[in-house]
Amino acid sequence: MEREYTIAALVENKSGVLAHIAGLFSGRGYNISELSVGETEDPAYSRMTIVVKGDDQVLEKMKKQLNRFIDVIKVWDLSNLPAVHRELILIKVKAQPAKKQEIFQIAEVFKGKVVDISHDTLTLESTGISDKIEAFINILKPYGILEIARTGRASISRGFGKGSKTNG
Amino acid sequence: MKMTGAQAIVEILHREKVDTIFGIPGGVVIPLFDALYGDKKLNMVTTKHEQGAIHAADGYARSSGKTGVCIVTSGPGATNIVTGLATAYMDSVPVVALTGQVPTASIGNDAFQEADTTGITRPVTKHNFIVKDAAELPIILKQAFHIARTGRPGPVLVDLPKDIITAELNFSYPAEIRIPGYNITVKGNTRQIKRVMEAIGQAKRPVLYAGGGVITSGASEELKQFVKTTGLPVALTLMGLGGFPGTEPEFLGMLGMHGTKAANYAVDKCDLLIAVGARFDDRVTGKLSMFAPHAKFIHIDIDPASISKSVVIDLPVVGDAKHILHEMLKYAKPLKIKEWLKEIENWKNSHPLTYNDDGMLHPQYIVEQIYNVTQGNAIITTEVGQNQMWAAQFFKYTRPRQLITSGGLGTMGYGLPAAIGAQLANPEDTVIDIAGDGSIQMNIQELATITQNQLPIKVAILNNGYLGMVRQWQEFFFDKRYSATCLKRDNRCPEVCCNPGPQCPPYVPDFVKLAESYFAVGMRVDKKEDVESALREAIRVDKPVLMDFIVCPEENVTPMVPAGAPIRTMISSKEDAEKYLLA
Numbered sequence: 001m002e003r004e005y006t007i008a009a010l011v012e013n014k015s016g017v018l019a020h021i022a023g024l025f026s027g028r029g030y031n032i033s034e035l036s037v038g039e040t041e042d043p044a045y046s047r048m049t050i051v052v053k054g055d056d057q058v059l060e061k062m063k064k065q066l067n068r069f070i071d072v073i074k075v076w077d078l079s080n081l082p083a084v085h086r087e088l089i090l091i092k093v094k095a096q097p098a099k100k101q102e103i104f105q106i107a108e109v110f111k112g113k114v115v116d117i118s119h120d121t122l123t124l125e126s127t128g129i130s131d132k133i134e135a136f137i138n139i140l141k142p143y144g145i146l147e148i149a150r151t152g153r154a155s156i157s158r159g160f161g162k163g164s165k166t167n168g
Numbered sequence: 169m170k171m172t173g174a175q176a177i178v179e180i181l182h183r184e185k186v187d188t189i190f191g192i193p194g195g196v197v198i199p200l201f202d203a204l205y206g207d208k209k210l211n212m213v214t215t216k217h218e219q220g221a222i223h224a225a226d227g228y229a230r231s232s233g234k235t236g237v238c239i240v241t242s243g244p245g246a247t248n249i250v251t252g253l254a255t256a257y258m259d260s261v262p263v264v265a266l267t268g269q270v271p272t273a274s275i276g277n278d279a280f281q282e283a284d285t286t287g288i289t290r291p292v293t294k295h296n297f298i299v300k301d302a303a304e305l306p307i308i309l310k311q312a313f314h315i316a317r318t319g320r321p322g323p324v325l326v327d328l329p330k331d332i333i334t335a336e337l338n339f340s341y342p343a344e345i346r347i348p349g350y351n352i353t354v355k356g357n358t359r360q361i362k363r364v365m366e367a368i369g370q371a372k373r374p375v376l377y378a379g380g381g382v383i384t385s386g387a388s389e390e391l392k393q394f395v396k397t398t399g400l401p402v403a404l405t406l407m408g409l410g411g412f413p414g415t416e417p418e419f420l421g422m423l424g425m426h427g428t429k430a431a432n433y434a435v436d437k438c439d440l441l442i443a444v445g446a447r448f449d450d451r452v453t454g455k456l457s458m459f460a461p462h463a464k465f466i467h468i469d470i471d472p473a474s475i476s477k478s479v480v481i482d483l484p485v486v487g488d489a490k491h492i493l494h495e496m497l498k499y500a501k502p503l504k505i506k507e508w509l510k511e512i513e514n515w516k517n518s519h520p521l522t523y524n525d526d527g528m529l530h531p532q533y534i535v536e537q538i539y540n541v542t543q544g545n546a547i548i549t550t551e552v553g554q555n556q557m558w559a560a561q562f563f564k565y566t567r568p569r570q571l572i573t574s575g576g577l578g579t580m581g582y583g584l585p586a587a588i589g590a591q592l593a594n595p596e597d598t599v600i601d602i603a604g605d606g607s608i609q610m611n612i613q614e615l616a617t618i619t620q621n622q623l624p625i626k627v628a629i630l631n632n633g634y635l636g637m638v639r640q641w642q643e644f645f646f647d648k649r650y651s652a653t654c655l656k657r658d659n660r661c662p663e664v665c666c667n668p669g670p671q672c673p674p675y676v677p678d679f680v681k682l683a684e685s686y687f688a689v690g691m692r693v694d695k696k697e698d699v700e701s702a703l704r705e706a707i708r709v710d711k712p713v714l715m716d717f718i719v720c721p722e723e724n725v726t727p728m729v730p731a732g733a734p735i736r737t738m739i740s741s742k743e744d745a746e747k748y749l750l751a
Contacts, residue, residue: 016298020290026648027291059478064473070295070315073349 005052005079006155010165012071013039013046014040021048024069030054030062034087034152042062045073052107082158088127088151090115091137093124094144103143110136121146129153138165169340173333174203177266182209183341186237188228188592190221191215194241195281196268196330201239206458213592213621216613217246220585222252223611226261227586230572231547232593233386235262235317242268243281247288251579253323256291258261258576259407260384262321264312265293269329273298285327289550294322302335310345319352320471321384328602352470356487356495364442364466364483365499368398371464373508376400377423377452380407380575381445381469383568386488388412391444394493397500401512403431406447406560407575414564415544420512421521428612429508429519429738432729434512435460436736441470442466445489448478449576458734468492521561523723529696531555531630531719535562538600538628541703542702546598547572547590551583551607553637555630557725559602581610584627588614593621605631605675605716606655607624615686618712626706627714629679632721633668640724644745668721683714694718 011017018037025032026093034051046166054063059077066075095103100122107114107124110132116123126136130153157163171179177200181189188211193201204212215221218240236256240249246267256263270279286296295315297308308326316324330553368374372693382391388411395402395418402412403423412419421428423435435441441463446452448467453459456478457722465473467481468489475484485492523532535558538546544564549572550556556573565571572590574582583601591599608629618625630636640654648666656672657665683690689711693702699717706713730748739745 016286019287023290057480061473061477064475068471068473070347070350 002055005054005077006083006085006153007050007059007063007066008076008078008155008163009048009066010040010049010073011046011048012073013044014071017046017071020069020070020071021066024065026135027062028065030058036087036152036154038154040161049153055064076163077155078155078163081163082147082161082165084158085129085153085155086127087133087153089133089136090123090125090147090149091140092116092121092123092147093140094120094146096120099143103140105141107153112136114140141152160161169338170336171339172203173305173328173335173337174200174262176337176339177309177328177333177337178203178207178210180306180341181237184235184313186235187211188229189237189239190215190224191239191367192218192221192241192245194245194268196270197239197328197333198242199330199333200266200268200328211592213588213617214408215617217611218248219252219581220588220611220614220617222249222263222265222367223255223579223582223585224589224614224617225265226252226256226417227261227549227572227589228593229256229261229263229589230259231569231590233569234593235264235313236589237264237266241281242267242270242285243283245281245284247283250289250292251577253289253325254272255368255574255577255579255582256323256597257294258291259380259574260321261323262316263323264316264324267323267325267327268333268488269298269327269401271331272329275329285325289325292323293325296325296327299329299332302332302337305332305337306339306341307345307482310342311347314345315347315350318569319350322383323372333720342651343574354470354488354491356468356485356492358495360483360485361495362499364485365496367440367464367466367483368400368442369505369577372505372749373438374400374440374442374503374505375420375434376402376442376444377405377435377446378402378408378411378444379446380411381489381565382408383412385445385489386568387445387493388568388742390490390493390497392416394497394500396639397497398503399505399509400442401434401509403427403451405452405575406573408446409560410565410570410714413566415566417586420516422560424735425454425731426561426725426727427729428516428521429727430512430515431739432735433515436734437511438463440464440466442468444468445470447474450478453478454733454735454737455749465719479631507729527696529699529717530692531558531632531717531721531723532562533627533696534630534717534719535559535602537699537703538602539563540698542600542615543709546600547594549573549583549587549590549599549601551601551603552578552580553604553607553635554640554723554725555602555604555636557637558630561725580607583625584608584611585614587625587627588617588621588623589605591623591625593617600626600628601628603629603678604636605633606635607631612682615683615688615714616710619687623712624710625712628714629714629716630719631675631679632723633672633675634721636723637725639722640728643722643724644728644739645730645744645749648742679714679716688712690714690716692718734742
């Protein structure tokens with residue numbers, strides 16, 4: 001059955017590693033739907049959160065191929081584990097002075113922040129799981145969305161549980 | 169100790185016990201070749217094309233078990249080795265390729281002879297590096313050799329910008345290294361090994377199927393002992409040939425697309441398939457969903473990513489084949505599978521590999537004669553296509569590293585440069601490249617390397633005037649429409665022609681004259697009765713010899729499993745193919 005999987009990978013923080021991993025996925029015919037990368041608590045390593053679609057068998061193959069790659073230190077499948085997932089969106093909407101108050105209120109409901117304001121635009125920031133971000137976009141649509149910048153999710157397991165750095 | 173990058177590289181090659189390197193110089197690597205100049209511990213073999221260098225390094229590695237080394241320049245030098253890297257990668261061959269690169273300050277500027285070598289070679293190497301700090305050069309090269317030769321071996325490329333080659337560095341070479349993202353499981357899980365042995369003990373119709381991993385891990389002796397103790401029947405992949413002696417009664421032959429009927433029927437009917445160091449390649453399995461349909465699968469492999477990649481495995485054991493077979497031997501006892509072995513024996517007897525013995529010169533006969541004349545002792549390299557399959561079918565390989573062939577990638581033009589590497593690694597052995605007239609022309613320039621290095625390599629061209637394997641598929645599945653496969657064809661020929669005969673234009677080139685122009689001995693043989701004496705003469709002379717055997721133009725490799733068919737479906741003729749296509 002096709003579904004979405006969230007994989008976290010600890011990798012060497014070196015140039016070329018991202019291209020390498022992206023190539024690994026495309027070369028074997030897997031599609032990355034989200035990808036986020038950043039340095040970890042140890043600057044020698046980066047952490048990637050990769051969201052892919054497929055079935056259990058495909059996921060198993062991807063994990064093995066990732067593990068096989070020498071610049072990959074560790075791979076976790078966070079799909080079925082207690083984990084926190086967050087993505088960030090910056091969304092610029094049309095906002096005539098008369099509409100601004102309404103949009104502020106929507107942003108508040110979504111725990112969004114206003115990060116830029118001009119005479120007839122507002123740029124809002126929000127973080128959350130994909131569903132919340134989608135809902136945020138949908139509700140802002142009628143005002144006229146001018147631009148969206150969105151990160152892939154960053155995911156981390158809860159506590160000292162399975163899938164955390166200190167526990168396999 | 170202070171030294172330049174180039175001197176450090178040479179020092180490291182010495183410490184890694186490299187004795188032979190293959191390559192071609194060019195702009196950015198002049199300082200590196202300068203450091204190699206006159207080095208007494210390193211035999212620098214200059215090939216005529218970089219592809220020749222990388223295949224020679226590969227042939228050296230496959231035939232010796234050591235790591236092959238190849239040095240080329242930036243840009244075109246590096247792009248010319250891509251096919252060779254892919255060849256080595258597919259067949260898990262340890263090769264370290266050193267490529268020059270433009271100076272770090274010029275990278276990305278489309279400098280002269282610049283190519284993004286690490287970008288281009290990523291999917292065809294086990295790993296690659298670009299050195300950006302001269303101080304890291306020793307540790308990177310140490311890692312490169314370590315990664316290339318351990319675990320499931322493979323090619324590793326190190327890209328060397330010119331300023332790194334000329335930079336001065338404080339040399340120290342680590343005795344050991346730890347690479348955090350690189351862990352190899354050598355020992356198999358004991359409980360899993362016991363389960364494997366239980367499954368083998370319970371099976372009524374077991375078959376063992378071994379591949380190149382047995383040769384790579386040096387497990388041939390353990391495999392032989394295991395088979396002799398249990399009595400298991402053994403089928404080998406193309407890469408596995410020689411991993412178990414082809415002369416032993418337990419041997420079923422090669423399995424898969426051009427396997428024996430005994431091997432394919434046995435796999436089709438078995439209730440337990442034990443794969444050792446093999447990867448369920450599509451040329452082995454045929455139609456995947458119908459591969460060994462009654463079998464439980466055991467898979468022993470050092471690469472966890474190989475497990476359940478195509479066939480879902482019931483009992484995997486990750487680890488080194490030699491170690492695991494050694495452990496399995498502790499629990500091995502004779503199996504009670506008499507009925508099954510009798511059934512297999514019947515298949516073997518009623519379906520031997522054959523060809524038409526009509527007095528004409530058939531390519532299979534030549535391979536048989538090569539086997540007879542060399543008493544089965546030669547190292548055989550092959551090109552790719554029909555020549556390769558006949559070399560696999562009609563020569564009984566009895567020891568590992570005896571057959572050197574491009575299995576996974578199927579690289580035409582591999583055999584001649586690979587023979588250079590094999591001969592240099594095994595100076596006492598007779599090395600014969602069994603070639604097709606198409607393939608041999610893809611790296612024919614290396615005849616010069618052979619002559620200049622006084623290598624007594626023999627080349628047996630099975631000259632049928634066609635790109636024979638493609639022509640065979642055209643005959644079987646494309647209504648004999650020989651599109652672009654006739655090698656005699658010139659621009660005066662009719663648009664459409666499938667009738668080779670005396671009206672055809674002369675073959676280009678004249679291989680005998682070509683051999684002579686390279687100061688090799690050229691021979692032409694077109695009669696069956698002359699084959700043996702020609703081969704004896706070729707082996708007697710201590711010189712490179714190129715034999716042009718003019719064979720039946722439309723000979724086919726049989727049996728054949730049509731692509732995508734289950735492996736029990738084996739055809740032998742156009743008529744069979746028509747029946748198969750209709751069914």
